[in-house]
Amino acid sequence: MGEPASVSQAHAADERAPLLGGSENERREPEAPAKRARGWVIRNAVIIFVSILLLAVIIILCIFFGSYQSKKPSTKTDLCLTPACVHASSEILYNLSPEYKNLDPCDDFEELVCGGWDERHDLRPDQGDAFTGTIMSENSQMLLRHILEAPYPEDSDHSSFSPAQLLQSISSVDQQNFDKLKAAYDACMDEGTIKKAGIKPLLEVIHQVAELFPVTESAFHRRTLLNGKGKEDIPDILLYLNKLGLSPLVSLGAGADDKDPDVVVIQVSPPWRIGLPAKNYYEDSKILKEYKDTVAQVLESVHPEHKHENATLHAEWMRANGHGKIAARGQAKDFADEVVEFEKQLASASPDPEDAQDVTKYYNPMSLKNADSLTPQIQLAKILNRLAPSDYTTDRLIVASPSYMNNLTQILASTSRETLQTYFIWKVVQAFASEIEADEIKPYKRFSNKLQGKDPDSAPERWRTCVGHVDDGLGWILSRFFVEKAFSEKAKNFGDQIVSDIKEMFIEKLKKTTWMDKSVVQLAIEKVHKIVQKIGYPTKSPDIMDPTSLQRYYQSVNIAPTTFFENTLSMSRLSVSLQWSSLGKPVDRNEWGMTVPTVNAYYNPPGNEIVFPAGIMQFPVFDVNVPQYLSYGAFGSVSGHELSHAFDSTGRHYDQNGNYTDWWTNSTVEGFQERAECFVDQYAKYTVPGPDDKPLHVNGKLTLGENIADAGGVSAAFAAWQKRRKETPNQDLPGLEHFTQDQLFFVSYANWWCGKSRKETAINRIYTDPHAPKWARILGTMANSRDFKESFRCKEKKPVCELW
Structure with missing residues (x-):
């Protein structure tokens, strides 16, 4: 909201005093002041009346236009018309079903929010499925491609969020790390050399197997x-x-x-x-x-x-x-x-x-x-x-x-x-x-593609494969250059704010929980307080902002621009050796399990930590330049989801220090199991077409933890945003007058899960994935949200299943 405009006008009456310097006969004896005033009023009564009336009209008009002017700027500031807001609004509008104004959100919110997404996005021949997170990943891949295919940034090209800018003395080490990245990427992109080598590198390993066994x-x-x-x-x-x-x-x-x-x-x-x-x-x-x-x-x-x-x-x-x-x-x-x-x-x-x-x-x-x-x-x-x-x-x-x-x-x-x-x-x-790259391997590649419903002879563009290859093997060096281009201190602070708000609201929900014994509630609150939040990128083990630390981390990895397969083996050996070398040492709680460009997040029960790489803190899930209900609806719900894992079917077994132990009372366990069974039954009703086209049901037990986390995440995030909006009112977005800000919170949440899948990939995920299908994560979570039902004025306000 902008500050109300203030309008003030000064009116000065033009008092026409008599001219001093008249003829001699105009000089008379002066009259008494009161008498003179009465006479003047009588003589000018009509003029006075008209003047007063005119002045009143002017004052009224000034008040009216002043009020109008004060409202006019306020109207403008209520609507966010910055490029970031217009972009965010257009993204939502494109994703909405063309019939969104005629659809009942309480009946099929997924179609309302994602109907346009389905029309605008086709799966490539090499894709088994895709969703908003896939688009975000591919945007990050494109940025990484530009980094890897460009020369090392000159001094003037480094942002202030860069070790090369902060510590000029180690810029040469930073460039050596970059050269290692480039060599690994270039070796992967050199398809001519890879095809010329053919099956021979693989046969070397096969022969070694035959020798050892x-x-x-x-x-x-x-x-x-x-x-x-x-x-x-x-x-x-x-x-x-x-x-x-x-x-x-x-x-x-x-x-x-x-x-x-x-x-x-x-x-x-x-x-x-x-x-x-x-x-x-x-x-x-x-x-x-x-x-x-x-x-x-x-x-x-x-x-x-x-x-x-x-x-x-x-x-x-x-x-x-x-x-x-x-x-x-x-x-x-x-x-x-x-x-x-x-x-x-x-x-x-x-x-x-x-x-x-x-x-x-x-x-x-x-x-x-x-x-x-x-x-x-x-x-x-x-x-x-x-x-x-x-x-x-x-x-x-x-x-x-x-x-x-x-x-x-x-x-x-x-x-x-x-x-x-x-x-x-x-x-x-x-x-x-x-x-x-050899004909001998093609039958297996064709079979794998077919099993996922892809075109049998399809493959991702080579640069996508090579960006992934570098991220897998030299991910922390790549993370350092990704952060410089795609993250900021402002974004990190906003992420910390959201996660801290979620923790605060989750504690409030724990206090109101009736099925947990008070002693358990107190321990649960202590567990939330102790959850470590890692936002953006690691600063230890390794510190990606310290080129020397990165160089030491990868010193055993040998990279040459013409030996792609050997580079891969060297990368794999490092990963394995790092894991086994940790034996006999204390657990390194500074380590991250995902590289920075990763569009994902996780909760680690033994570490009692929630981790959000910068990759997931990108548009449209997260943006510091748009109304906060969008970021709280998407990223806030992701944050709440990960925090809720601390109390799901797995996380509940770990105490505030990350110890696997029985810290819940029997009555609390019974209360949880009763409510958890509701989630199992609810999601087991969702189906996809099976191998024989008969309905294949979602595994309610396999997906239980994720479904509980989805419900808890949205609930905590909505409460967190409600608190924030009271402190700082949010602006509206252009073209979305059909929705309230409360409703747009849930639109933003659902936008994150808009996607589509081939039949074969959907079947595979039912068999193996602890997450429900994307569309079910919209429908099931909204069915379990009292806030959603109240925001959209659904007839039935009671959630289907509820924990918090």
Whole structure:
């Protein structure tokens, strides 16, 4: 609101005094003052009356126009017409359904807000789905492309938000880091050299696998079972593959101990992906047949024992390394069938995704001190002792699924050595297929695309792939240059304000919660106070504003402009070594789990922290230059979502210090479970067309935590904005007079989730994604929001499900 204009006018009457200097006969005896005044009034009565009337009219007109003028500027300042506001308004208007004025928001808010988005956005042939966040990511990718394809910024081109500007003495180090980025990007963009290398870089790794886990002629021919000494070299091959970032058979890692979050512990779990994207696919006979055919086609070309030139090269390799005669091999199709059947057994033994996300099921401490009879653990200990630092003693593991480990022992006992070798080779192919440009790999790329509903021969533009490659391997250096171009101190402060407001409002909601015992409420409030908020970018581990820190961080990564595949391996080795080197040290709570350009956010239960990279703090989710209800509606709800994770189906198990412990009373747990079941049932009613076109239901248990967080996030964000607007009234946006500011808060929230998906990708997400489909996150969250229903005057004000 602008300040009211003030209008003041001064009116001076023109008093016409008699001229002094008249003729002699005009001089008379002066009359008494009162008498003279009465006479003058009588003589000029009409003139006086008219003058008074005229003066009154003038005063009235002045008051009227003064009031009008004071309102006129106020009207202008109530409407934001800056370029940022016009841009924001046009984005919303474009996204709205053309029929938005005729649609009932209480009936289908997703169509009302996103109907225009669907019309304006088509999926590229290489996309399985897309939403507003995808557009934001691609905008960031474009900015990063411009950074990577331009020379190092000159001194005059650095913003004040730049280490090169702040510390001129280290600008040379900053440029060396930039050159490393450029070399990695240029090597990825050099498709001619990559195509010329073809399959050879991948074959080098495959040959190494075959050397570490050889198969030679025996009495069993192709059926050499893994008994006795046949298992002894499994640790060697798993160790080699783990250092390249692969996790066949088991996934190994190191991270905070949930019950002692300042201590790093070794964690063992089933592979995040067995072979196909979800275990459900192994029950689909059509997909399974296509997968087997694909594996056979690729193995025919890349397996050391099948393609003639590969067999010759491999035989020379094996002889040079002291191995005996290679076993005769059968048809690639036979081995493909055996490998896929082996994967099917592993998938069957793996926990369902909702159980894999359940801390009460995946936290299983196991000691190795007296583990003589625990064969899988003994095998693991051999690997872990060589991965961990030399001064670290591996005596304890957190095993995510003991039943999987036991089943794995039985599966391996009935699996031939030949099958297992081929399985390891196939894992290498899957892991590095995107880094190879060769005809031999095309069947797998086509199959993967088809499984997601993409055009089989499609691929992202090369520069997009290469920006992602650099972000994956040298992400913190890239983050430093992204921050300089896409972030500001003003944005960081505004982000901190929003997150702090959300925390304050969430505490108020906790105080009003009736199903939680008071003792639990007090601990919950303490937990909110202790939540660490990380906004924008890291300043430690590493400090991206310190070029020297970045240089040290990546010093072991070797980058050359002509060795793309080798660059990738070097990047992978660093990632793995950093993880294992943390053993024996306190948990580094300064580390971030996402690079700065990432359009995402997260809550980390053991660290009790919420993290918002600068990538998600971009238009249209976040903008310091538009009315605050837009940023509170979108980014504020994201912030509230992450904070709500501290009390969802997983976060509730962690106390204010990040310890996995039972800190809720029984009655509070019962109150939570009763309300949580409502969310499970609500979202399970949402469906997408399944493989057979029958309705495939959303997994209400798998998506429970995210759905609870969505509801809590919007509720806290709306309360936070209501408090802010009382202090600083917001302006309106042009062209959106149909909506109140309250309503635009929810429009902004829903805009973030506008998107579309191919059928096949939607199915895959139902199987594996702990998030509900984007459209369901709009409909379900609005159905659970009392504030939404009151803002849009819905007939039914009561939320379907509610926690806070």
